[in-house]
Amino acid sequence: MQRTRPKFLNLMEIRQPLPAVISFLHRVSGVLLFFPGIPLLLCGLEMTLSSPQDYAQFQSLVASPLSKTALTLLLWFFLHHLCAGIRFLALDLHYGGALAQARLTSRVVLAAGIILTLLVSLLIW
Secondary structure (H helix, E strand, O other): OOOOOOOOOOOOOOOOOHHHHHHHHHHHHHHHHHHHHHHHHHHHHHHHHHOHHHHHHHHHHHOOHHHHHHHHHHHHHHHHHHHHHHHHHHHHOOOOOOHHHHHHHHHHHHHHHHHHHHHHHHHHO
16 A cells, blocks of 8 residues: 655645744744844953943943844843743743643743834834
């Protein structure tokens, strides 16, 4: 008896459940916080502490709309990573492991990351 296997797997048609998407976004946000996030933070810290002229240059650089957009995106990476990390810590402690609870906490993490980003970005803009 011959099994019929798919010959072509279209990855764009596969729909992952929300907890899997949250897990993937947690990993991606962690990587993006590590690579462009830490060097940008250290560069900005060095600019603000080196001289008053560099501090003024840093202020003018951060005042541009492109920089504010990048800061808002980095802020979402951080807040999503924080909220998802708290969720995964609760899962490690065996809280919210049932399917309905996992789906609910995934929605809460996604909503909390977006809402917190909007609230904090009001201060940036």
